[in-house]
Amino acid sequence: MEMVLQQPLYKRLAAGDWLYALLIIVAAGYSFSLYGSAMDYYEQLILVGSSIGLVALGWFWPSWRWFFPLAGGVSLLAIQLYDHNLARAAESFGLKYLLSSQSSFMWMCTLFFLATVLYWAGTLSRAGLLMRMGSGLTWAAAVFALAGLFTRWYESYLIAPDVGRIPVSNLYEVFILFCLITALMYLYYEAKFAVRQVGAFVLLVISAAVGFILWYTFDRQAHEIQPLIPALQSWWMKIHVPANFVGYGAFAMSAMIGVAQLLIRRGILASRLPSAEVLDEVMYKAIAVGFLFFTIATILGAMWAADAWGGYWSWDPKETWALIVWLNYAAWLHMRLVKGWRGEPLAWWAVVGLLVTSFAFIGVNMFLSGLHSYGAL
Amino acid sequence: MRFAIGLLTILAIASIIGTVLKQNEPYPNYAFEFGQFWFVAFEKLGLYDVYHSSWFLLILAFLVLSTTLCIIRNGPAFLRDMKGFRERATDNSLRAMRHSQQLALTLDEERATRLLQGHGLRVKRAARDDGSVLLAAKKGSANKLGYFFAHIAMVVICIGGLMDGNLPLKLGELTGSIKPETRDLPQAQIPEQSRLGTGNLSFRGSVTVPEGKSADVIFLNSGNGYLVQELPFIVTLKKFHVDYYSNGMPKLFASDLVITDKGSGKTSEHTIKVNHPLVVDGVAIYQASFGDGGSPLQLKAWNLQTPQAAPTEIKGNSLGAQPLKVNGRDYKLEFGELRVFNVENTGTPGSDDKSLAQRLNDARSVRQDTKALKNIGPSISFKLRDQHGQAREYQHYMAPMQQDGEWYQVAGVRSDVAQPFQYLRIPLDKDMSIASFMRLYAALKNPALYDEIRARTTAKAMQGQAISPAMQQQFSDSVRWVLSRFAQGGFGALEQFLDDKVPADKRQAIAQTYIKILQGAVVDVMDVAQARAGLPAWPQDAKHYRFLLDSLVSVSALQDYAAPVYLEMSGFDQVQASGLQMTRSPGKNVVYLGSLLLVIGIILMFYVREVRVWLLLQRDGTRLAMTSNRHNRDLDQDFERMVGYLNKQAGEA
Numbered sequence A: 001m002e003m004v005l006q007q008p009l010y011k012r013l014a015a016g017d018w019l020y021a022l023l024i025i026v027a028a029g030y031s032f033s034l035y036g037s038a039m040d041y042y043e044q045l046i047l048v049g050s051s052i053g054l055v056a057l058g059w060f061w062p063s064w065r066w067f068f069p070l071a072g073g074v075s076l077l078a079i080q081l082y083d084h085n086l087a088r089a090a091e092s093f094g095l096k097y098l099l100s101s102q103s104s105f106m107w108m109c110t111l112f113f114l115a116t117v118l119y120w121a122g123t124l125s126r127a128g129l130l131m132r133m134g135s136g137l138t139w140a141a142a143v144f145a146l147a148g149l150f151t152r153w154y155e156s157y158l159i160a161p162d163v164g165r166i167p168v169s170n171l172y173e174v175f176i177l178f179c180l181i182t183a184l185m186y187l188y189y190e191a192k193f194a195v196r197q198v199g200a201f202v203l204l205v206i207s208a209a210v211g212f213i214l215w216y217t218f219d220r221q222a223h224e225i226q227p228l229i230p231a232l233q234s235w236w237m238k239i240h241v242p243a244n245f246v247g248y249g250a251f252a253m254s255a256m257i258g259v260a261q262l263l264i265r266r267g268i269l270a271s272r273l274p275s276a277e278v279l280d281e282v283m284y285k286a287i288a289v290g291f292l293f294f295t296i297a298t299i300l301g302a303m304w305a306a307d308a309w310g311g312y313w314s315w316d317p318k319e320t321w322a323l324i325v326w327l328n329y330a331a332w333l334h335m336r337l338v339k340g341w342r343g344e345p346l347a348w349w350a351v352v353g354l355l356v357t358s359f360a361f362i363g364v365n366m367f368l369s370g371l372h373s374y375g376a377l
Numbered sequence B: 001m002r003f004a005i006g007l008l009t010i011l012a013i014a015s016i017i018g019t020v021l022k023q024n025e026p027y028p029n030y031a032f033e034f035g036q037f038w039f040v041a042f043e044k045l046g047l048y049d050v051y052h053s054s055w056f057l058l059i060l061a062f063l064v065l066s067t068t069l070c071i072i073r074n075g076p077a078f079l080r081d082m083k084g085f086r087e088r089a090t091d092n093s094l095r096a097m098r099h100s101q102q103l104a105l106t107l108d109e110e111r112a113t114r115l116l117q118g119h120g121l122r123v124k125r126a127a128r129d130d131g132s133v134l135l136a137a138k139k140g141s142a143n144k145l146g147y148f149f150a151h152i153a154m155v156v157i158c159i160g161g162l163m164d165g166n167l168p169l170k171l172g173e174l175t176g177s178i179k180p181e182t183r184d185l186p187q188a189q190i191p192e193q194s195r196l197g198t199g200n201l202s203f204r205g206s207v208t209v210p211e212g213k214s215a216d217v218i219f220l221n222s223g224n225g226y227l228v229q230e231l232p233f234i235v236t237l238k239k240f241h242v243d244y245y246s247n248g249m250p251k252l253f254a255s256d257l258v259i260t261d262k263g264s265g266k267t268s269e270h271t272i273k274v275n276h277p278l279v280v281d282g283v284a285i286y287q288a289s290f291g292d293g294g295s296p297l298q299l300k301a302w303n304l305q306t307p308q309a310a311p312t313e314i315k316g317n318s319l320g321a322q323p324l325k326v327n328g329r330d331y332k333l334e335f336g337e338l339r340v341f342n343v344e345n346t347g348t349p350g351s352d353d354k355s356l357a358q359r360l361n362d363a364r365s366v367r368q369d370t371k372a373l374k375n376i377g378p379s380i381s382f383k384l385r386d387q388h389g390q391a392r393e394y395q396h397y398m399a400p401m402q403q404d405g406e407w408y409q410v411a412g413v414r415s416d417v418a419q420p421f422q423y424l425r426i427p428l429d430k431d432m433s434i435a436s437f438m439r440l441y442a443a444l445k446n447p448a449l450y451d452e453i454r455a456r457t458t459a460k461a462m463q464g465q466a467i468s469p470a471m472q473q474q475f476s477d478s479v480r481w482v483l484s485r486f487a488q489g490g491f492g493a494l495e496q497f498l499d500d501k502v503p504a505d506k507r508q509a510i511a512q513t514y515i516k517i518l519q520g521a522v523v524d525v526m527d528v529a530q531a532r533a534g535l536p537a538w539p540q541d542a543k544h545y546r547f548l549l550d551s552l553v554s555v556s557a558l559q560d561y562a563a564p565v566y567l568e569m570s571g572f573d574q575v576q577a578s579g580l581q582m583t584r585s586p587g588k589n590v591v592y593l594g595s596l597l598l599v600i601g602i603i604l605m606f607y608v609r610e611v612r613v614w615l616l617l618q619r620d621g622t623r624l625a626m627t628s629n630r631h632n633r634d635l636d637q638d639f640e641r642m643v644g645y646l647n648k649q650a651g652e653a
């Protein structure tokens, strides 16, 4: 949101901004020179679109400028180590213990757990250093998550060219995406509003997701890369799923901020956490972002459904629950904007919202059957 | 507003019901699940098709109305506010604003205007009677537009949805001009009142077309029945394709279609795939499903009363029915689906007993080799119905299957569709044929051979000194008795005898004896069978002995097979069918337009901040006042900065 006294964007951009943009454009151009011939019209459009998106994100959020190139670099290193041979995953030390997608994800899980512990220790003992270390580990976990997703994308092509696909198409992969997006959104707000103590709460949801990932890996071998069934072979998927998870991530974060706020209002940990008013505002901002992306994701889903199932809306359980989630937050926003509600009731509502959202996210896959077949448990 | 929230809540609850209760199932399923009373009650409430029930549509209509009214009511004021600069603000009202301060600085009007405009504010000037000048400035008025966009979007989306809803059909059903058909009739006999002309603007239905066949109508679900929708063209399926990944998962479903326009007779060819529909005359054609289209089959019928006889050849068609006469009795053979691929998950090998190290190792690998998906080849299912109408269902696999290093032919049987199949594994000989088994089976079933068999078995037992000469006769009788009892009722019959006639403490020992006898005698049964057929003796090695033991299991299992014939599938010419879904949805683009408005509206509402600034330029000072639509924390900062900025500018001047 622009401040009134700010210069227009183009005047504010400094050399660093342009350098970053150049880096992205060069990288996109290089990818195009390598693979342009294999891309169809849509894929070229996606390349252009994602380059613009990456530049915009970097300009909007300075941390992104080192985060994205770092994660990209790590995955490029992994690709180098693979050297077109999947078997190297077990032979190369670097891949086996650090950079193969599964090792990256395991590191991600470990780092998120550690970050949770550090955030809590820091919050309870008021030790700023511990909390800063918590942030650092969260960043590191996010690097492993994004690099791991990129590497997994490459690995899928090594398994067989026709198996190759973007890793956002089953429950295992979207859980990693969920951890990544929630962590990144939190890190953004942490820096913007100086609310580092809230990390202890937000990291709890991420840890819960990490727990699920571990169970899903060790008990169900869900991490194996399976090829895409015909219904999922669509470029809509590539944008529908990530947009959805920005929504889920934001809603999850707002719920945890709601929990923190409720505790503060009851005098619990109040001296160790930011003021309830600040949290109220962060919670609102998170829900506003989540609502925007969730709306876009639902619309993209409808457009995909129009291609795949023969109708933009089929009242399939997943669709219907997306609508319920959407209505829920629309009502939340009305209460805040129209009725002027603040504080406790909205905090409770945000917490309940997470239950509704979780059901739409996992519950539907577990309990209801429908056309959405990407991830039965 | 409160009313609207109430409606939204009811809408949400209704939607939840629709996801928990499976929608649009055949009615008997519901009646079975809920019992008659609740079945009728739920039907009256329209719970089997919540999203098309009258009350659900009514709520939607109310929401549209309420949102429209809201726009009409708030709209004019919003628009006025958006256009206006509030340059008539009085001193009092300026002073009363939360962000307002009297600054001890003077700015000339032109300079002040430039300063404001330099920050993207639009400025309106108002000279006042006391000689002071009020500069009223603002930016971000589009925020208010967001309200219009988002709410008009809701109305537009609902209208689009209604255009594609089944409202006209519902009205037709109410007035009686349309009546869904509930019977399973050939297409040509479906009465006129269940047919919809090509003029119907909006529909969604499906049809199954076998390869080489055509369709010019589709079927729409409607409550308990269906309606027939005429199409403006004829669809012919030339060929259906399925491709699989190397691990057996489906990779591609595609149909080669020929479209013939009914009016002009022009034809065109297209291929549709999942996610790649085809649009003809405003009708979108989707690849929705696939199946068997009625494939010619070749079968060998082994008469189980005379299994030594060569099988007779039968021809049939999957999904078809034909009479079958066996041993003078009439049966009806009803074929089900021919499935060319049967991909089975043969499980995660040893997943339960893995060590931690093994699991850690697995977790590092992304290869897809622990889920053993495997294609086990074509299968045909069929029912054999006797004169009394009783039927059993069978499922026969064509390809030999290997288990523990040996090859078998596998057939499933069940007497009740709710039960799982019981599988029969018939061992195959070196020609991969079931003929050797049938020969053995025939010999076992033929009491005339028992004397020869028991003589051989007894002689061998004597030779091996397994029995004493005194027991010779008794042993020989036992062999005969065990053979005949087993041939009549399998292991079950022997068990039955033990349970009925032998004291519990002796059963175990006697059962062992019977099994031993059977295992010894079966070698002689096979030898006699081979000799009778003029074939070389059955080799005496572990492999061939295992064949015989497997055969005993199969003979026993044939008891439950309970058919007069064993139908072995020997060939087929696959004819596939493609399930096509077709929709005409004129509301689609309306919905998309509404969606676009919605996204723009949300962005404007949340991410455009409306800020107003007033500078009252007096002779001896300046009053600064600011407001914003929300986010007061941001405004605090803005206000501070503005004060600092103005002070600095005034200082420089």
Ligand code: HEM
Residues within 6 Å of the ligand: A330, A333, A334, A337, A338, B001, B004, B063, B066, B067, B070, B071, B074, B147, B150, B151, B154, B602, B605
């Ligand atoms: C997309 C997100 C939405 C946002 C951000 C939003 C925001 C708003 C705002 C700001 C107002 C109050 C205007 C004022 O200040 O008087 C309002 C009123 C209203 N909204 Fe929404 N709205 C949204 C979606 C919806 C939806 C989905 C519905 C229902 C289908 C709806 C129905 C209404 C109604 C009925 C009112 C009350 C009008 C009145 O009586 O004053 N809105 N909304």
